[in-house]
Amino acid sequence: MSTIRIHGDGAADGRNSLYFLDFVQFRVQEELFRVPTIGFTIANPDFFYNLGTYSQQSNRELHDEVLELKKVSRAEFEGLLLVMYPFARTAQTYDEWLGALHLATLWDFADIRDKAISFISTTQEFKSMTPIDLVRFAKEYKVAVWLRDAYTQLVLGQSIDVDELRSSSRSKPLDWETISRLLQAQSLVNGSTSQVSPTAEKKSRESCEGCVNQADRSHCKTGYSPTYRCAVHPPAGAFINRVFRQEFVELGSELLVETPAAGERLATIGTSNDKFPDSAQTGPPAFHNDEAVFIASAILANSVIPCKMVNRTLKRCVYFSLNDKKRSAHGGRVDILPYSSQTFEWVKASHGRIPADRKPVEGGYEEDGRLLYHAAGVMIAS
Incomplete structure (x- = not known):
C-alpha cells in the first residue's frame, strides 16, 4: 500500500491531531x-x-x-x-x-x-414490571430513580407481603434489611396525616413544626434542606428518602443533593394581603415578559409547585401542571423567592438537562416527593 504524504501542521510523526483515527x-x-x-x-x-x-x-x-x-x-x-x-x-x-x-x-x-x-423507562417491558421486580432490576443496574419509584409503589400499597418479597420464583429474593426499611417507611406514611390543619398552615416559618432546629430551620425531620416540606405535610417520597437515604447516597443519587447556598430561600413572603409584596423584600424581577415576573411557589395541599407571579395577578400565581398538561392559577398561599443577580444566574438547559457545573434552585415537589426546580421556558404556539 502506497502512502501519500501531505505537508501540514500535523503531529511529529505526520499524523493529523484531529483526523487520524485509531x-x-x-x-x-x-x-x-x-x-x-x-x-x-x-x-x-x-x-x-x-x-x-x-x-x-x-x-x-x-x-x-x-x-x-x-x-x-x-x-x-x-x-x-x-x-x-x-x-x-x-x-x-x-x-x-x-x-x-x-x-x-x-x-x-x-x-x-x-x-x-x-x-x-418508556418501554412496555419496563412498565409491566411489578414493584418487586422493579426493585431487583433497579438494584442490579444501580438506578436510584427506578428504585425509589419501586419503593414508593410498595409503600403506598395496601400492605407489604413479606412472603412475596422473599419469594425467589423470578429472581433472588429481597434482603431482610430492605424489607424492614419498607415496613418502616410504610408505617411512617400510614401513621401520618394527608392534609394540613388550618392552625399549622398559619404558623410562621420560624415556628414550623416540621423542623428540629426551629430557629434557623436547618434540620428537617424528612431529611431535606430547609425548603417547603415543613409548610405542608411531607409526601410519601419524603419518608422514603429518609428511610433509604444511605442507599440512595451510595448510588450517587441526585434525589438527595442539597440545595446550594446560593439557592436557599432567603425569606418566605406570603400574599395574604391585597397589596403585592414590597419590592424591597422580593428583590428585582427575575425577568420580564411584557411585565415584571417574579419567581414563586404555590403551596398546595400535598405538593408545592414552582410558578410565576406578576403584579397584575396580585394574590394569584400561574403554574404549569404536569398531570393536567395545562396552566393553572393558584389563589392560595404563595411564597416568592427573593431574586438577586449576585446569587442567581439563568443558564440554558438543553432538553431539560442542567449543565454539570450548575446546581438548580429547588422550587417545590410533587405529591410523590419528586423534586421540582425553578425554570423558565419559551412557549411556542402550535
Whole structure:
C-alpha cells in the first residue's frame, strides 16, 4: 500500500491531531468487531487503561492486537455499539438498550447509561414490571430513580407481603434489611396525616413544626434542606428518602443533593394581603415578559409547585401542571423567592438537562416527593 504524504501542521510523526483515527479489534464470543477507539475514549477516557490493555507510558498500538472481552455477550456488545456508533441505525429494542445499559454501567459510560435509562423507562417491558421486580432490576443496574419509584409503589400499597418479597420464583429474593426499611417507611406514611390543619398552615416559618432546629430551620425531620416540606405535610417520597437515604447516597443519587447556598430561600413572603409584596423584600424581577415576573411557589395541599407571579395577578400565581398538561392559577398561599443577580444566574438547559457545573434552585415537589426546580421556558404556539 502506497502512502501519500501531505505537508501540514500535523503531529511529529505526520499524523493529523484531529483526523487520524485509531481502530481497535474486540473478540466477543468468538466474533470479531473492529471499531474506532474514539467512541470508547469519549465515553470514558480511562476505558482502555482500566481494561489493562496498555499504560500511559506504552507505545503499543491498539489496532495491532485483539482485545478479548470475557463475560460479555455478543448481543450486549452490539447493543452498546448501536448507541455508540449509530451509522445505519441506533438501538431500537428493549434488549438492545438493556445491553447498552449493562455495559455502560460496567464500564462507567455515563452519557450512554443516561440515554439507556431514559429509553428503557418508556418501554412496555419496563412498565409491566411489578414493584418487586422493579426493585431487583433497579438494584442490579444501580438506578436510584427506578428504585425509589419501586419503593414508593410498595409503600403506598395496601400492605407489604413479606412472603412475596422473599419469594425467589423470578429472581433472588429481597434482603431482610430492605424489607424492614419498607415496613418502616410504610408505617411512617400510614401513621401520618394527608392534609394540613388550618392552625399549622398559619404558623410562621420560624415556628414550623416540621423542623428540629426551629430557629434557623436547618434540620428537617424528612431529611431535606430547609425548603417547603415543613409548610405542608411531607409526601410519601419524603419518608422514603429518609428511610433509604444511605442507599440512595451510595448510588450517587441526585434525589438527595442539597440545595446550594446560593439557592436557599432567603425569606418566605406570603400574599395574604391585597397589596403585592414590597419590592424591597422580593428583590428585582427575575425577568420580564411584557411585565415584571417574579419567581414563586404555590403551596398546595400535598405538593408545592414552582410558578410565576406578576403584579397584575396580585394574590394569584400561574403554574404549569404536569398531570393536567395545562396552566393553572393558584389563589392560595404563595411564597416568592427573593431574586438577586449576585446569587442567581439563568443558564440554558438543553432538553431539560442542567449543565454539570450548575446546581438548580429547588422550587417545590410533587405529591410523590419528586423534586421540582425553578425554570423558565419559551412557549411556542402550535
